[in-house]
Structure formats: structure tokens, C-alpha cells
Amino acid sequence: xxxxxxxxxxxxxxxxxxxxxxxxxxxxxxxxxxxxxxxxxxxxxxxxxxxxxxxxxxxxxxxxxxxxxxxxxx
Amino acid sequence: xxxxxxxxxxxxxxxxxxxxxxxxxxxxxxxxxxxxxxxxxxxxxxxxxxxxxxxxxxxxxxxxxxxxxxxxxxxxxxxxxxxxxxxxxxxxxxxxxxxxxxxxxxxxxxxxxxxxxxxxxxxxxxxxxxxxxxxxxxxxxxxxxxxxxxxx
Numbered sequence: 001x002x003x004x005x006x007x008x009x010x011x012x013x014x015x016x017x018x019x020x021x022x023x024x025x026x027x028x029x030x031x032x033x034x035x036x037x038x039x040x041x042x043x044x045x046x047x048x049x050x051x052x053x054x055x056x057x058x059x060x061x062x063x064x065x066x067x068x069x070x071x072x073x074x
Numbered sequence: 075x076x077x078x079x080x081x082x083x084x085x086x087x088x089x090x091x092x093x094x095x096x097x098x099x100x101x102x103x104x105x106x107x108x109x110x111x112x113x114x115x116x117x118x119x120x121x122x123x124x125x126x127x128x129x130x131x132x133x134x135x136x137x138x139x140x141x142x143x144x145x146x147x148x149x150x151x152x153x154x155x156x157x158x159x160x161x162x163x164x165x166x167x168x169x170x171x172x173x174x175x176x177x178x179x180x181x182x183x184x185x186x187x188x189x190x191x192x193x194x195x196x197x198x199x200x201x202x203x204x205x206x207x208x209x210x211x212x213x214x215x216x217x218x219x220x221x222x223x224x225x226x
Binding site: 026027028029030031032034035 | 117119120121122151152153154157174177180181185186187188190
């Protein structure tokens with residue numbers, strides 16, 4: 001790879017990384033994001049119940065708050 | 075060269091015309107039509123919960139103080155204008171509404187949250203800016219409007 005090609009790849013890489021940096025919506029452009037189907041949890045109550053069940057079952061291993069080691073020693 | 079750059083940098087806010095307390099409010103036809111009145115410019119959208127709480131309260135405030143020279147201008151920033159229009163049919167607000175689906179006015183006022191309201195005095199200067207809405211916000215707003223209405 002020549003010096004010019006390296007520079008070309010570098011510039012293209014930086015341009016691609018910066019491509020989405022200006023995409024943050026303004027305060028008045030959040031209409032579509034505010035739709036219920038855009039929520040992480042479409043049903044917050046159902047999500048809370050599921051999380052509670054998961055926490056109860058997996059509390060010994062830290063539930064969702066600790067990264068698992070997979071040793072199987074709980 | 076540095077002086078030129080500094081001058082350019084300092085003039086940017088003027089070119090952008092962003093609303094700032096103590097500065098003239100960026101003009102648009104509906105606001106110009108209310109010249110000499112105390113005006114609350116309210117940026118709202120149908121998808122914004124606090125906006126929906128604010129709209130009927132602003133209507134009540136307007137009903138109470140309109141005779142003294144107070145007006146509200148609603149700026150609907152819904153990107154799908156039919157959503158805002160549908161809501162307005164149910165709310166039946168008496169004050170003027172300006173559609174701003176492209177967000178041009180919101181951009182000029184540099185709105186940074188929803189709802190955003192700008193209280194403009196009789197001389198056309200922004201005297202108060204507020205982002206968000208809670209029920210408790212109405213009382214201080216009422217006082218501020220009453221105070222501005224006394225100014226000639």
C-alpha cells in the first residue's frame with residue numbers, strides 16, 4: 001500500500017466515523033421518537049413485572065447489574 | 075485578521091436572531107400583528123405531554139388577562155401538522171396558532187426543550203424564557219404577565 005493510499009484510507013475512515021455526528025434531533029423534531037412503538041419497552045408495566053421476576057430468580061448472581069462470569073457457582 | 079474573525083464570531087448570534095432575555099424577540103407575522111401587547115409565544119406539539127397540560131392553562135390565563143392587553147401565540151411544531159390540527163379541534167383554543175412543521179421558527183428562537191415559552195413585553199423584547207411545564211408554573215407566569223401589563 002502506497003503512502004497516498006494510506007492517507008486516503010485514513011481520511012475515508014475519519015469521514016465515515018464523523019458521518020452521523022450531526023444527526024442528533026432538535027427538541028422539536030422528536031415527534032416520531034415519541035411514538036409508543038419507538039420505546040425500548042412498549043409496555044412499561046409489563047417490562048417492570050418481567051424485570052422483577054428476573055431479579056428474583058437471578059439475585060444471587062447480581063441480576064442484571066453484574067456482568068456474568070459463567071462459573072456456575074451461585 | 076484576528077479582529078475580522080472576532081467581529082464575525084460576535085455577530086453570529088445577531089445573524090441567527092436567537093431569542094434571548096432582554097433582546098428583541100425574533101419577529102414573525104403573527105407576533106407583529108400583536109405589537110403593543112404582552113405576548114406569550116408558546117412552542118408546543120401534540121406528542122409532548124407537558125405541552126398538553128399547558129395549553130388549556132394558557133387559554134384560561136389568556137381569557138383572564140386578554141382585556142388588559144395580553145395575548146398568547148401557539149406555535150405548533152408537529153412535523154405531521156394533521157396531529158396538531160386534530161388536537162386543536164378538541165381543545166378549541168381562542169388564541170392564534172402558527173404551524174411550524176419545518177421548525178423554522180423553533181430554529182430562530184433556539185428552542186432547546188418542549189414546551190418552550192417566551193414572554194414578550196409591549197416593546198417586543200423577550201422578558202422571560204421558560205422550558206418545560208408544571209402546574210406550579212402558572213402562578214409566577216400570571217404575576218410576570220400582570221407586571222408587564224402595568225408597563226406602558
